[in-house]
Amino acid sequence: MQSSAHTADGAAPVPRLAAHFASLEVQTHAARLGMWLFLATEILLFAGLFVCYGCYRFLYPEAWAAGSRSLDLTMGTVNTVVLITSSLTAALAVHYAKEGKNKMVGIMFALTLLMAIGFLVIKYFEYSHKFHIGTLPGRYYTYEGMQMPGITLYFTVYFCSTALHALHVLIGMGVLTVAMIRAFTKADFGPNNFTMVELGSMYWHLVDLVWIFLFPMLYLV
């Protein structure tokens, strides 16, 4: 990601072209391609967990059904809506960045971040409930109400995948915070320079996308 050189006289911001690129288009193309490849690796990271999920679901269908029914569907649904909406505001930020409306970029990212915090708060309530009743992974599983082979594995998969997802939410929040601060303080995004906003937003869409897989897998099916 290339930052822009802010001109001292207040003229239109000019994005900086690193010397090793032939042109600005090539530089943007490279940044975008790099990000897409990185996102592919992220999807593959989660794909490993999906394989574990599929394998154990096949081995322990009853435990999987019982485990998935024990989750709070309302909280999960609200979280899904919150996260999808946050993706919308992240996409709008890119739209405004292309128009050079830096204030709107900042506001949109601020909204995205608020919703991300909301997501994590709901997640916190879900987690603390599970900590309370003891539906935890592996040897920490103490809940008496649900006893069948493979049930502890369901919660292992549940906690591993949601925790890894939550970690990605936190990383995404960090990226968006940096972009938001830049938009507010430096106001240097514009038609020629929105790579950072675009890539940050792409990362946020990935976080959203992974959740869109996790939600039906863990809560619905």
Add this chain to the structure above:
Amino acid sequence: MTPSSSLDTAGAAPHGEHHDHHPSYLVDGTTIKSWLLTVDHKRIGLMFLFWVLLFFLVGGIFALLIRIELLTPGPTIMDAMTYNRTFTLHGLVMIFLFMIPAIPAVFGNFMLPLMLGAKDVAFPRLNLASLYIYLAGAVIALWGMLNGGLDTGWTFYTPYSTHTTTTVAPVLFGAFIIGFSSIATGINFIVTCHTMRAPGITWFKMPLFVWAIYATSCIQVLATPVIGLLLVLVTVENLFSFGMFDPARGGDPVLFQHLFWFYSHPAVYIMVLPAFGVMSEIVSTYSRKNIFGYRAVAYSSLGIAFVGFFAWGHHMFVSGQSTFDAGVFGVLTMLVGVFTAIKVFNWIGTVYKGAVDFKTPFAYFCGFLFFTVFGGMTGIALGTVSLDVPWHDTYFVVAHFHFIMVGATIMAFLAALHYWFPKMFGRMYHEGWGLVSAALIILGFNATFIPQFLLGNNGMPRRYYDYPERFQALNVASTAGASLLAFGFIIIALYLAYALVYGKAAGKNPWRSKGYEWVSESPPPTHNFVGPQPTFPEEPHFYVDPKKAEVPDAV
């Protein structure tokens, strides 16, 4: 970014018209900081070379300790637990810290932009970051190895790895971090190939080394995340007993093996595909002939990368996998042999009627050809289920993967080191010593591992500390071979170190090669080329008349 390492803005006039004003990358900035914070792909490649060689030394010393221990049955120089830790450390260091980064991170980094006529890789700062991520992972993993050690072998098979009291967590976490470095390098090279090619370099005018690195990078990007996840899961399980792969809690250890080999089998091609790329360059240069079947060689790299993803199950023939699965994985494994054979035939076709200039890198090419074909053929044999079952986890397997992974890669690494030494340092080494040490190393390698084929075939299992009397003669032979190998490496270290300081100037293109990387100076200036971006009107490896190969025009 420091002033010395920041890149000039495009179009800004360089410091002068004369070549003298463009110092080589080696002397452009001499402070420690100018090296440690550089974004120049050549300096990063050189720093990688330093660390990779250091870890090779560490792994090599531990290999020798294993060989000395196995010199006699029963305890020789260490106890059984130390032995377990020693072979684990040997495997881990050699695979994660040497073999995987060796050619891509050192020579890929150095040569890829030069071969594409680019000033640098696409993301220079990410490139530097990948060096430090690699070092951070190495430090964490080695710290774990020294504080308690790990006795699982480099494959970390569960449930043993989740129950052993040795330090699994830091070592696995270190390997996980090293994976990030591998991914970052892979992404960087793919994007570089897509966006940084000089005008005129179409996809099918890229040198074959670039093709090989491109295919390798695809594997790195696609396979590494899976093992990253797996290492995290095993670490978590080892620390907190989550039971993901623990049969006592309903977990499936075979699932671990699937996920592990989904990365670790393609990882073999991360090691060996760059080696194939190096050999394509070398065989063309020293035969003074255009590479035979350029497109077939390029496509077969992608073919190996692709098929390599569907062969992992051959590590699990005896894991309780169904006979049908085993058959499918066996056939898919043999497909790799088809693509590799395409390359081998094309190399031989290139040498045929060429004007062979038998220099040190070409000597390594000969060794490489033998190791690849012999190692590859034993691989086909091992891919046959009925043969794999008796050979499984014996020294036959050890000898096989050392032949193909280590033999082929070491040959290519040394060939690349000798071939590009003049380009990287601007100096020549002593050809006679080069040939002597190449002969020593090829002989030593055969003497080390051919006895192991026989040992395995006679039934000696791998990773065992003790063995019956009747295996001793072959073990002694193997240890003797390993000593010869070590001796060869010492000679190389000595004459290359000498050449670094006292070697005579190499000039721009000492091998009269048509490779694109020889167009720039030796050693190249910081931004690789003096003046405007070069164009490459001819195809790479383009020799008009093998008997009178011409030096390419200076740009």
